[in-house]
Amino acid sequence: MVNNAPRNCRVGVDIGGTFTDIALDLGGALHSTKVLTDYTAPERAILKGVRAVVDMAGIALSDIDILIHGTTLATNALIERRGAxxxxxxxxxxxxxxxxxxxxxxxxxxxxxxxxxxxxxxxxxxxxxxxxxxxxxxxxxxxxxxxxxxxxxxxxxxxxxxxxxxxxxxxxxxxxxxxxxxxxxxxxxxxxxxxxxxxxxxxxxxxFNTVCANAYVKPAIKSYLDRLIVSLKDIGVGCPVFMIHSGGGIISVENASEFPVRLVESGPAGGAIFAADIARHHGLEAVLSFDMGGTTAKICLIENQVPKTAKTFEVARTYRFRKGSGMPISIPVVEMVEIGAGGGSIASVDGMRQIRVGPHSAASEPGPACYQRGGKNPTVTDADLILGKLDPENFAGGAIRLSVDASRKAMDDDIGSIISLDPEAAAYGTCEMVDENMANAGRVHTVENGKDISDFTMITFGGAGPLHAARLCEKMGISTFLVPPGAGVGSAIGFLKAPFGYESVRSAVFNLSSFDFREANRLLDSMKAEALGFVEGGLEKGAPTIERTLFMRYAGQGWDIPVALEDNRFDAASAEKITALFEREYERFFGRAIEGLDIEIVSWSIKASSPLPPVERVPSIAEGHVVKPSKTRRLFEASLGAYLEAGIHERAGLKPGDVVKGPAVIVERETSTMLTSSFKAVVQNDGCLLVTRL
Missing domain, CATH: 3.40.50 (Rossmann fold)
Structure with a gap:
């Protein structure tokens, strides 16, 4: 039965390397699903997923008010060299x-x-x-x-x-x-x-590289977006379609078609926005966002409830984690570490007879061996299945039946038989390797930013994130992590939380000893007009938020640091004010300012965005009774090196205040949260699982 009651209906769509995630928000009620990504025609998976969530919500396709889309298609085209x-x-x-x-x-x-x-x-x-x-x-x-x-x-x-x-x-x-x-x-x-x-x-x-990348993917992305719009209209979805860009804002399809390089890393940006929104609701100031999907894992620092950003990043690195070995793209982006370590990442044995995981992925075609879709290589998902983390009869809500025998055979053929391990030991080694890779990346990322990782709360999501979060926290020394409702489709939900926003970045050198404030004002005005032009369609609910940032350095230095600009306009006294702001930031970064050197502004940034709605803090909740599991299964615990009997809990059956103690697995349609014996989970008032050390 279709409910035609008028309510705000928003749909977020995230095309990943393995799954296409769909999230529908109907007046605060969330409906979601995961569909295997269709590489031949990506829009087909979107249509399938949109139909599914609409049926769940009991509404018509024509009731969708807005669709927000993020995709890895531009990234994949650059990595695989499949452009025009x-x-x-x-x-x-x-x-x-x-x-x-x-x-x-x-x-x-x-x-x-x-x-x-x-x-x-x-x-x-x-x-x-x-x-x-x-x-x-x-x-x-x-x-x-x-x-x-x-x-x-x-x-x-x-x-x-x-x-x-x-x-x-x-x-x-x-x-x-x-x-x-x-x-x-x-x-x-x-x-x-x-x-x-x-x-x-x-x-x-x-x-030069950025404009070449834009031109290289532009025809294919424009063709895809045109097909998507037509296909949606053909099935009855006539609402506006917007795109999420790499900086975490929403722009129109027309602007995305003109500047498709802005879509690179758009999916992961949605995940960071999702984590930042959860941080706002829970009042968390230091958050490590951990998003592990089918192909990659992404780690992002979120401080003061704002994701860390940068104005350049790299794709297609020839050396997995080595900065400088990839293709640089100079556009605003949510800064994160991306690791080739997802559920579909392939495990193998290298020349030193050591287990290695990724960066190659089985993706959705053919998929992990356990999917029984033609994949023969062992993957992280196969290892998780062998170790009891996944239920073969209830994966993706029962939509995909997993074969333990296929996983064991793949693990034995490619790893066990080579280094004399049984499938369980090979699976253990695979999971430990991928978890250590991710933990090491998280440690390095926080150290590079001058932070102590143990001070952070992890917010985890993605289809595989909650499965691996407890072990990562053990390795990184983090004592608390949160698993939000809808974690399995976190990036798609993040799209629904994103503001309409665009960041204009330009280089123009101004020396503060001869600062031309009138010319600087003209530059800021033109950049503000450019940024507003990209977001004008999303500003119905209030005046835009304008953020101004200067990128500055001492004259003669090779790199610059960001300095937030407090004034809207410059005047004759601005050079002195900007000098004080720069010296304060330089001292924060490097310990002390340098006397006697001239200072220059190298680049300018103006970010215009629709205002974020106010949020209500989630009230704290007292712990209730410990929930007894309805059933159990054998679960391997890496820190003990042994199988334990773990309780299995349906997340939908838990209520605020309920406590689940590890070892346990809390299952839901799009993901599962694994608790080792050193953790307990308390269900919060908003449905989040707050997981802390016992």
Missing amino acids: KTAFVTTEGFRDVLEMRTENRFEQYDLDISLPPALIARADRFVVRERVDASGKVLLALDEASVAAVVEKIAEGGYESVAIGFIHAYVNGAHEVAVRNAILKRLPNVSVSISSEVSPQMREFER
Whole structure:
């Protein structure tokens, strides 16, 4: 029976490497599901999942008011090099910047160092005669003959997309615009991206690479989004569709189609927003967000209920965790550590006869061996099944029947028979390896940010996150973690919590000893107008929140630090105020300020977002009685190296105040929470599981 009562109905959709997660919020009531990702036509999994949650809610497809979507498709296209045939046009003399990179050796003593190949091959890179200096002054006017010659080469080459990146175009993009106009006049159906719009930031390698990435994925992402909109309308979903971007805000499909590089890491950003929302409700100031899905695990620091952000990041690293070994993308992003360690990550034995996990994943096709869909390699999910963490008859709410025999065979074939271990020992080794990899990444990430990890509360979600959280906390010395309701589809729920928001970032060097406050005001005004232009559709409920950040350094330094700007406008006294703000932040980062050096602003950021609704703090709750399990099963506990009888509890049957003591497994449709014998869980008033050490 369909309930046609008018209520606010919002749907979040997250396409992951293994599962597509769907979350429907109907007036505060949550309905969710997980569907295996369809790599051939990703929109098919979305349609299947949307139909499922609508049926659960008892409403019609036409009752959906808004759909918010995040996807890894852009990331996967870059990693797997499955993009459009793309040309790159740059300033004469800079054709090889993409190959030369920054000349930094990220692995100093590796004689066989492997650099990621340039996204655009040399034969597809073209040059024109032009030159602009770092202040934006034209040193060499754009040579029309060289432009015409390049346009003809692009026409003859049959390119689908073109990236344009000129030296110092971040401060003056007139030449890029002129070349784009010339290309579109001759080839109106070719997709064109220019660096002064995609990433107007200094450092040409990062900027060139970003505009090339945007052009490379643009045709495929636009085609996918067009198909998605049509497919949704065909089944009766006529609501507006918005996209989550890597910085954690919502933008329109049209803007996402124009700047698809902004969608890279959009799914993980939703997870960080989800964790930040839980932190707000529980008043937590220091949170470690842990999101473990089918393909990867993501760790993010959330302080003062705000995820940590950055203006650059890397994809497709050739060395798993080595900074500098990947493809740099200079766009605003929620900063996190991503590890190739999900439920589908494949376990193997290396040349030293040691177990290794990932980064390759069985994904959804063919999937882990236990899925019985053609996968033959052992995965983390297979190990979890062998060790009793998963119920083979009730995985994904019974939608997927798991085969313990298939898992044991895969574990024996690829690991046990090679290093003389039985399937249980091989599974134990696999889980310990993946847990140690994740724990090490979390420790390093917090240390790099000058934090003590033991002071943090972990908020865990994703299909595999709650399964591994207790063991991670044991390894990292964390005493408390939270498992929110709907944790299995946390990123999709995070999309529903995200504000409409966009961050404009530009490079423009201003020296404080000769600070031109009028020019600085003009720059801020244009950036504010740009940011507001991306979010104007989501500002019905109030004035936007505007955040201003300066990226500053001492003159001559190679890197900069973020400084929050307190004033809306600059005046003649602003240079002194900004100096004081910078010195305070520099002292916080490095211990003391430096006297006698000039200070400069290198880059500027304006973030416009719709205001977050106020939240009510979840009241604390007294512990009630310890719930006795309705059934038990053998569960391997790594810290003891032995199987124990663990209680099995249905999460839906628990009520606020109920206490579950480990060893136990708390099961729900999209995930399960494993408690080792050193932890207990107390159900909170909002349904969260607060897990603490006994």
